Amino acid sequence: MTLRKLRAELAADQELGVGNVLSTLVARAGVDAESGITFDSEVDGHPAWRRLTLRDLDRAVAARAAWFHCAGIRPRDPVAVHVTTAADQVLAFFALTRIGAVPALLNTNMDGTTARAYLGKVRPRALLTDAAHRARLGNEPFPGVLHTDIADAAGGYEGQAPSQYRFHPSDAAVITHSSGTTGLPKPVTASHASLFAATRHRLTLPRPRTIDRMLSALPANHAAMVIAVTLALCSGIELLMLSDQDGKGVLAAVDRWQPSCVFGFAATWPQLVAEDLDRYRLDSVQMWWNTGDAAHEAHIRKLVSVGHRVVPKRGGVDRLPGATFMDGLGSSEMGHSMFFITHTPDTDRYNRCIGKPHVFAEVAVLDERGLPLPAGRIGELGIKSPTLSPGYWNDSVTTYRTRRSGYFLTGDLVYRDEAGYYYHVDRVVDTVSLSGGRYLHTAQSEEQILAGCPEVLDCTVIAVAEDESTVATEVLVSLAAGGPAPGDLQARVRAALDEHVAATVRSVIVVADEDIPHGPTGKVRKAILRERYKERTARAAAAAGGKAETV
Template sequence: MTTTKRGNTRALLARDPDLGAGNVLTTLIEMGADTERPTFTFDTAVDGRPAWTALTLGLLDERVRARAAALSALGIGRRDPVAVTATGVADNILTFLALARLGAIPALINAKLAPEITALYVSRLGAVGVLADAARREALAPHGLTLLAPIEGLGAADPADAPAPYRFFRDDPVAITHSSGTTGVPKAVLHSHTSLYAANRHRLRMPKAQGTDRILSALPAPHAATLIALNLALSSESELLGLSRQTGPSVLDAIEKWRPSGVLGFAATWSEMAKTDLRGRDLDSVALWWNTGDCAHEAHIRRLISLGYREVSTKEGRVRKPGSAFIDGLGSSEMGHSHFYITHTAETNRYGRCIGRPHTFAEPVVLDPEGNELPHGQVGELGTKSPTLSLGYWNDSVTTHRTRVRGYFLTGDLVYRDEEGYFYHVDRLVDSVDLGDGKRLHTALSEERVLNACPDVADCTVVAVRTDDGVVTDVMLQLDPAADPAADRTAAIHAALGPDVAATVRSIVVVDDERIPLGPTGKVRKVALRAEVTGQGAR
C-alpha cells in the first residue's frame, strides 16, 4: 500500500489504467488516501448518522462494506443484475457502490416511475430481484416482483464480512440506468467500467475547475449523471451533497443551508428555479452552475449567472467578482456524459441554443436520414462517437443496432453546426414537425424564442401536432411570480415565432405547473400533450 500525499490523488488516479466507475472508492482506500476527509453529505439520515452530516472517506467505505456484506449474504455476486429503487439519494448511492464492490450490476430505477411501468421494466431486465425502500416496496408489492431485503436495513451487517472487492476489467458492465421514459417504458442503458469513467479521466488530466470543491447535486439519484458526479467528487477530493428532491425551492433552500461552490442539475432544475422568487435568497456561495442532459434556455441561464461570485484573473491578480459561470452542453444516459460544453458568464453572448464545441473525447457529426454527413448550417440528427458511450440497451439488441449508423450513436436530437465549430440544438426529432416546402417547426427552439421575447414568462412549453387539417400548435406559458396573468402576449409571441410557425398557433394560454405532465426526471411529456390534441391517449 502506498500512502498518498494530499494533492497527489488526482495525478495518481489519472495514471491508473485499471481505474473506472466500479472501483474508485476501493482504489482510494488501497492507495492510502486520507480517510478523514469529508466525502458525501445526504439530506436524510444514514445508518444512524443525522442528515446533513458529512461521511468521511473511511466511514463511507465502512458503510459500503456493510451493505456489500449484507448483499453477499443474500447470494448476490458477479454479473447479477439487481434492480434498485429508493426515494432517498443515500440509498441509491451507497447501494450502487456496494453492488459494484461485488461485481454485480446495479440497475438504478427512478422512484418517480409508476409502479406498473417499473414492474414491466424490471421484467424486461431479467433482474434477480429488487432492492427497494419502504415506500417503493409497498407500491411494488401487488406486481409480482421478487423483493429482496429492505434496502434500509442493509447497513446493519458487519463491514468485516464484506468480500474482497471485485477486480474490474475494462468492458465489464458496471451499471444499468434508464432513459427519461417520457414516451413510454424507459430503455435500459448499459454502462461499462471504462465508459462511465472516461469523462472523469479526461477531467483528472486538467486543472481542477473553479466551483468544484463543494458540489451540490440536484441530479436525480438513479441517473448516470449522478454516478459520474459521485466518482468525480471522490477522484477530485471534492465534497458532494446529494439531494433526494430536485424542486426549485428545495434546491434553493439547500444552497442557503450547505453553501456549495457549484451546483449540478438538469435543465428542469433551472426551469423550476426560474419559477421561484429569487429575491432575497442568499446564493452568494455559488461560482458555477453545471448543466447536463438537455441544454438550458438562455432566459434561465441569464438569471443564474447574475447571482453568486467567481474568481477572475486580472493584472492585479485573482479577484472575486460578482456573477457566476454556467456550463451548458447536451448529454443523455446513452452518451454517458455531455459531449459538448460552453461556459456562459455575464460577459459572453453566444446563445440561440448553442451547446458549444465538442469535448476532445467526442466526435459528433450532423447526419441526414440516410446517414450522410451534412454541411455547416444544415439541420440534421446528431450522431456521435466517444469512449463515454454506453454499451447499448440491456436485453434489447434490436434498439441498440437501430441507433447506430456508421459507428455513430444516433441521439434523436436535431442540431446544426456553424463554421466556427459550435453546435446548436433545435429540438428532439420526435417533437419537431414538418411544415412542408422544406420548413420545419422546432418546438424547443420556439420555446427559446418565446422566453426571450417575454421576460415575465418563467417557462414555456410548445407542442405541435400534424392533424388532418394541418399543423396545430399550442403555446403554454408559466409565469414569473411577479407577472400579470391577464397581459396579452399574443403579438410578441407571434413575432418571436415567425410567420410560418405563428400561422399554426391554435392557442396561447397561461397554465399552472400541474397542467404540464412531467416524466420521472422532470422532462415535459410532450407525447402526452400531443395525445390530447389527437385524442388518441398517451402511450
C-alpha cells in the same frame, strides 16, 4: 500524498473505473483522506448534513456488501434499486459494484405501473426497495426475484464483505434509464470504463477552483450522479447529494450548505428562477453546471445574475458579481455531456448554442443516409466517444437501431456554425415538417418565446400534423409568480416566433406546472400532450357534427 499526485495516479490507473472507485481510493489515499460525501438523510446513525469520510463510506458499503452477498447476490447479477434517498441509491451502488453485481437504479419518482413494466424489461435477480416504493409497486410478487427492504442491508457485518470484484473495462457496471418521455424508459448499460472516461480526462486537467464544494441536484439514480460522485471522490471535492430536486428545496440547500458549484438538469433551473432569488444566500455559487437537455437563455441569464465568479488578473484575481453557467448536451446513452459552453453576465452566444465538443468526443451532423452535413445544415447528431453506453440492457434491437455509420444517433437535431459552435434545435420526434421544405422545431420555438416574452417563466410547444397539409401548434405557458396574463399574450407569443411557425399557432394557454405531464427526471412528456390535443379535437369535431373546430 498530495491531491495533485493522487489525481495523476488515478488518471493513469487503467484498472480504475466506476465499479471500483471507492476501494481504489481507500487503497491509495487511505480511509483518513479528506474525500467524502454529505447526504440529506441519516446513514447508520450518522446525522444528515454531516460529511461521511472515506472511512465512514467504506464501513457503510462493506456492511451492505456483506448483507447482499449473504442474501445470495453474486457477480454479474442485475439488481434493481428503487428507493427514496440519495444515500440509499449511492451506498447500494457502491456495495453492489464491490460484489461485482450490476445495480439497476430506478428514479424515485417513477410510478408503480411504469416501474413494474420497466423491471419486467430489466429482469433483475434481486429487487431492493423501501416501504414507500414497495407499496407503490403493489402486492403482486415478482416471480423468481429476491426482494428485500434496503434498510435491512445496513445490518450486515462488514468483516464478511467480499473483496472488491475485479472489473474488466468492458464489464457492465451499472444500468440507468432514459427519461421515458416517449414511452417506457429504456434501460441503459454503462461499462466500468465508459462511465469513468470523462472523469479520467478531467483528472489530467488542473483542478478548477469553482467546484471545490459541489451540490448535486441530480436525480440520484442517474448516470450523471455516478459521474458526479466519482469525480468528487477522485478530486477531493466536497459533495452534497440531495434526494429531491424541487426548486425551493435546492435553493434552501444552497442557502444552508453554501456550495461553490450546483450541478443539475435543465428541468431544475426554471423551478429555481420562479422563486425570489434575493431571499436566499446564493453568493457562494461560482458555477451552475447543467447537463442533459440544453438550458434556456431566459433561465441562464437569471442565474448568472446571482453569485460571483473569480477571474485572473495581473498579480492576482478579481472577484466579480455574477456566477458562470456551464451548459452542454448529454444523456444516459452519451455517458457524459458531449459539449460545453460557459455563460457569464457578459456573454451573448445563445439561441440554444451548446458549445463545442469535449476533446474526447467525435461529433457529426448527419443526414438521413448517415452522411455528414456541412456547417449551417440541420441534421441528426451522431457521436463517437469512449463515454458511450455499449447499448440497452436486454434490447439489442434498439441498440443497433441507434447506430449509423459508426455513430450513436442521439435523437437530437443540431447544426454547426462556421466557427465550430453547435446549436440544438429539437428532438427528432418533436419536429414537424411544414410545407415548402420548412420545419417546426418545438425546442427552438420555446427558446424564442422565452427570449421574447419576459412574463413567461416556462413554456411547452406542441405541434401536431392534422393532415398532409395542416399543422396545428398549441403553446402552453406558465407565467412568473404573481404576474397576470397579458391581454395580448397570444399576439406576443406569435410575434416571438418565426413567421411560418406563428401561422400554425391555434392557441396559447396559461397552465400550472401540475397540468404538464413530466417523466421521472422532470422532462415534459410531449407525446402525451400531443395525444391529449388529438383527443380534444376529435371530441370537438364530433360535437360539431363532424366539422372540426379550432381548439
